[in-house]
Amino acid sequence: MNPEMTLPFGGETPVFASRPVWCGRDSTVIGSARIGAQAWLGDAAVIRADGQPVVLGDRFWLGHRSTVHIATFDQGTICGDRVTVGRNSVIHACTLGSDVVVEDDVVILDGASVGDGAVIEAGATVFPRAELAGGFAYAGSPARPVRPIELGEVAERAERIRERSAEGIGPDSDPPQDIDPDVFVARTARLRGRVGLGAGASVLFCCALEAEAGPIVVGADTNIQDNTVIRSRGEGVVIGRDTTIAHNVRIADCRIGARSLIGIGAVVAPGTLIADDVMLAAGATTDPGQILESGYLWGGRPARILSPLDADRRTMMLRIVESYCQHGRDYRQAQEQLAG
Structure with a gap:
């Protein structure tokens, strides 16, 4: 199964290491994106690499209505293996290690880095250029460490996010047909x-x-x-x-x-x-x-x-x-x- 919409940008076309496990309705991948094996993209998931590269490791999981983007003029986005992202979250021009869990409604901003085995709890904001060490759960705005976390619990939290994937985002209406040519x-x-x-x-x-x-x-x-x-x-x-x-x-x-x-x-x-x-x-x-x-x-x-x-x-x-x-x-x- 492939994304519902794939577009080139600047002569670059997205590349998947293998066919994704799942691509939800309206899932969209654009430009210089390199995505590892066994990717899972939820409904209305967007990966947009228009100006800088996006490199995502194996078993990358992007939840419903979540977004991966870059800073157009100066920075791409890199994620390690087994990264799980929940619903309505944004991964923007930053670096995530492996075995990272990003829960629902999280924003990770430009230049931030998150170490291996970290959990960013629901609703948190990781401020620009923040350096979050691996092995901790983080919460708040700005995100701060709340306690150490073991890889076993990280895996359990990732699984809970994935179990909710069947819920989808519900039906949407069709776009209008009479769009102005300048829009x-x-x-x-x-x-x-x-x-x-x-x-x-x-x-x-x-x-x-x-x-x-x-x-x-x-x-x-x-x-x-x-x-x-x-x-x-x-x-x-x-x-x-x-x-x-x-x-x-x-x-x-x-x-x-x-x-x-x-x-x-x-x-x-x-x-x-x-x-x-x-x-x-x-x-x-x-x-x-x-x-x-x-x-x-x-x-x-x-x-x-x-x-x-x-x-x-x-x-x-x-x-x-x-x-x-x-x-x-x-x-x-x-x-x-x-x-x-």
């Missing part, structure tokens, strides 16, 4: 209801935009990255132009301004108002009705001001938007060639 919507993304996408916007792989009540409106040149879920069950969701919504974000009825960045794995609660020029850190959450003022980096659970949004961060945010506009054009062309 990229991945074939594995799912849009339902009144969804408006501005020129140059991109909705990447395995995202779900569900306008059950009010509309979802996405501004021009805004990118919605892999496995993000946006649901409107009330007044709707409005996202301004030139904004980045990173991997595996959860967004309910809210307003997000222009030129903002919502970090990996963040959760934006109903009624949140995020002003223009805001960065919300990876793994952060907002409270219902919270207002995030312009010009700051916000982080934490619930989010609080961490620092002013300096020139370097603003430049980085603009660079991401420009990069994803190009990604959208490249992916649209590759997807059209695949369909042809």
